[in-house]
Amino acid sequence: MTAKQLTPEIEAWIEQRWSRFPEGAAGKALTLGVLYQAQETFGHVDTEVIDIVADRLGVTAAHVRGVATFYTMINARDVGRYHLQVCTNIGCMLDGAYELFDRCKARLGVQNKGTTADGNVTLSEVECLAACGYGPVAQIAERGKPEIPLYFEHLDEKKIDAILDALEAGNVPTELGR
Amino acid sequence: MGENLKIISQHFDDPQARHLDHYETHGGYRMARKSSSMAPGDIHGEVKASNLRGRGGAGFPTGVKWGFVPKDAETVYLVVNADESEPGTFKDRHILFWNPHMLLEGMIIAARSLGVRNAYIYIRGEMQREFRVLQDAVDQAYAKGYLGEGIFGSDFDLDITICRGLGAYICGEETALLSSLEGGRGWPRLKPPFPAVKGLWGQPTIVNNVETIANLPWILEHGGQAFADLGVGRSGGLRLVSVCGHVNNPGVYELPLTVTGNDLIEMCGGMREGKAVKGIIPGGVSMPVLTADELDVPFEFDALQNDERIREVETAPGVKFDLGGGRTLRTMAGSGGVVVMDETTDITKAAWRILHFFADESCGQCTPCREGTGWLASVAHRVAFGHGRAGDVELMASIADGIAGNTICALGDAAAWPTLAFLTKFRGEFEDKVKNSHDAAPAGAAGGAP
Ligand SMILES: Cc1cc2nc3c(=O)[nH]c(=O)nc-3n(C[C@H](O)[C@H](O)[C@H](O)COP(=O)(O)O)c2cc1C
Ligand code: SF4
Numbered sequence A: 001m002t003a004k005q006l007t008p009e010i011e012a013w014i015e016q017r018w019s020r021f022p023e024g025a026a027g028k029a030l031t032l033g034v035l036y037q038a039q040e041t042f043g044h045v046d047t048e049v050i051d052i053v054a055d056r057l058g059v060t061a062a063h064v065r066g067v068a069t070f071y072t073m074i075n076a077r078d079v080g081r082y083h084l085q086v087c088t089n090i091g092c093m094l095d096g097a098y099e100l101f102d103r104c105k106a107r108l109g110v111q112n113k114g115t116t117a118d119g120n121v122t123l124s125e126v127e128c129l130a131a132c133g134y135g136p137v138a139q140i141a142e143r144g145k146p147e148i149p150l151y152f153e154h155l156d157e158k159k160i161d162a163i164l165d166a167l168e169a170g171n172v173p174t175e176l177g178r
Numbered sequence B: 001m002g003e004n005l006k007i008i009s010q011h012f013d014d015p016q017a018r019h020l021d022h023y024e025t026h027g028g029y030r031m032a033r034k035s036s037s038m039a040p041g042d043i044h045g046e047v048k049a050s051n052l053r054g055r056g057g058a059g060f061p062t063g064v065k066w067g068f069v070p071k072d073a074e075t076v077y078l079v080v081n082a083d084e085s086e087p088g089t090f091k092d093r094h095i096l097f098w099n100p101h102m103l104l105e106g107m108i109i110a111a112r113s114l115g116v117r118n119a120y121i122y123i124r125g126e127m128q129r130e131f132r133v134l135q136d137a138v139d140q141a142y143a144k145g146y147l148g149e150g151i152f153g154s155d156f157d158l159d160i161t162i163c164r165g166l167g168a169y170i171c172g173e174e175t176a177l178l179s180s181l182e183g184g185r186g187w188p189r190l191k192p193p194f195p196a197v198k199g200l201w202g203q204p205t206i207v208n209n210v211e212t213i214a215n216l217p218w219i220l221e222h223g224g225q226a227f228a229d230l231g232v233g234r235s236g237g238l239r240l241v242s243v244c245g246h247v248n249n250p251g252v253y254e255l256p257l258t259v260t261g262n263d264l265i266e267m268c269g270g271m272r273e274g275k276a277v278k279g280i281i282p283g284g285v286s287m288p289v290l291t292a293d294e295l296d297v298p299f300e301f302d303a304l305q306n307d308e309r310i311r312e313v314e315t316a317p318g319v320k321f322d323l324g325g326g327r328t329l330r331t332m333a334g335s336g337g338v339v340v341m342d343e344t345t346d347i348t349k350a351a352w353r354i355l356h357f358f359a360d361e362s363c364g365q366c367t368p369c370r371e372g373t374g375w376l377a378s379v380a381h382r383v384a385f386g387h388g389r390a391g392d393v394e395l396m397a398s399i400a401d402g403i404a405g406n407t408i409c410a411l412g413d414a415a416a417w418p419t420l421a422f423l424t425k426f427r428g429e430f431e432d433k434v435k436n437s438h439d440a441a442p443a444g445a446a447g448g449a450p
């Protein structure tokens, strides 16, 4: 297996941004952005990815690891092809989010942060997605498709079933999202 | 100015509005152009006169904050806080999505006044769609020569760079945000020094909320005094309020500061199924709850803090919570995120969910917050789900009291204040839960449906 490499897109992104930060501060400042894009490329952030990012930005691996473990959007392990994130915070809870989350768990046969055996769907309970008036709300991300993350609002049993059916069949029901 | 004046939200829901050309047909970028050749002090003068107060949570007067930047500063940074993640709050996301150019225009005006060469927008990582819209808007502005070198043909240079968060509520706190922008963990820093004196890379930095900055084009066009006149007392302008919960028409409303809690419910089409109100959180879940009989007070910064119709928060029946210096706590306008709860709401479960959030999001740097929020969440959980123990109500109050005022950043207070307010105003509900508690605690109760 060939060693992992940052993509030309990430390299171009780094080049373009470097001068926006003061002398000597850019490498560190770009850590979050490069980590996120590396995760999009490789699926998750492991020690190898951490070393590559640290090397490229001229910062220590310990620094990159510290950042990677602090932020919830960086995953140490692969998530499913689809990542279904259901908000259960106060606004959505008042609209019945927990009942829907339980339904997702039951249908997918997983607990919070679990991935279905076929690697298709990861289910996560997330905090407020800043759409509280349109709850319950979920966000779906699809691996390798940065344009996909969509919000699904005013969820009810019917809608969540339709979403789960679609994910099982291998597509994101974009017509239900926005 | 008409009754239904809208400053920021006029073109919400118009998908064309986010395009630069369209924004310009409505008069957009005229004030940015004008500002690029204005004396910085004149812009600052209008902002001071406007009584604009920060819309991010603390309500601090924007003109005063800008005045803290040392006069001889060589490098000053402007940072827009687009991390919106206070539960119940969803108004900045609307600005980013529907009206991104108004934010950029406001940033140009602020940057001109503050002598900024490099400005940053820190946008919440989860907002992928808003990020794309905003990046598009920035690219359009560069293409037009409204950003970059010599903007609008003046001698004023300005770069705006968008930086994305990666999922951490604490990064909305301004010093944590700066730590994150510098590329590190989102750890808050002790204040003082305040960012306006020593912020990003040790330089003076103004951090302002999205909505705060989006008001600047209007202020420059109509004058600071006109903005002040729209408001009341020491608070100028209108305000975006996001309403969620048990009303018929939740959503984002741009309203005068004279609007009360009761008005707001009416504007949102009343309560669902005609039910009665039990409580309203007026400014994001960090803020003390109001009860049904406290809703005749305007949702304005000073009124919510001082109006005697709002009960003072207590640490025990009859013992007022000391906010420091003998001041008491009623509530605050916070982020404008309003959560309406009807009579069927189990307040103990609402309190638990809020505390569960803070426990999850504590960055762990200070012991009272790290230990206290976790402990509060677990006691609140057992009370809410029928396993409370004698003394739990007092225990929650004493944990909260031990956190308040003893931490590096205000997340500690953000967990403590609502706890004390729920206990002050709905004490009976918590006590009943404890009284009727069953003994055997089932395993894995944390996922239970409220
Ligand atoms: C825990 C915590 C979270 C915060 N989250 C946000 C946020 O998401 N957005 C925001 O604008 N301000 C947030 N603030 C307030 C900021 O620290 C800061 O006061 C604000 O961005 C200043 O801008 P303003 O003066 O324009 O309001 C938060 C504060 C705390 C203590
Ligand atoms: S109060 Fe809490 S969130 Fe703030 S610095 Fe301390 S531990 Fe971190």
Ligand code: FES
Binding pocket: A087, A088, A089, A090, A091, A092, A093, A127, A128, A129, A130, A131, A132, A133, A135, A137, B087, B088, B089
């Ligand atoms: S509470 Fe679910 S989006 Fe805010």
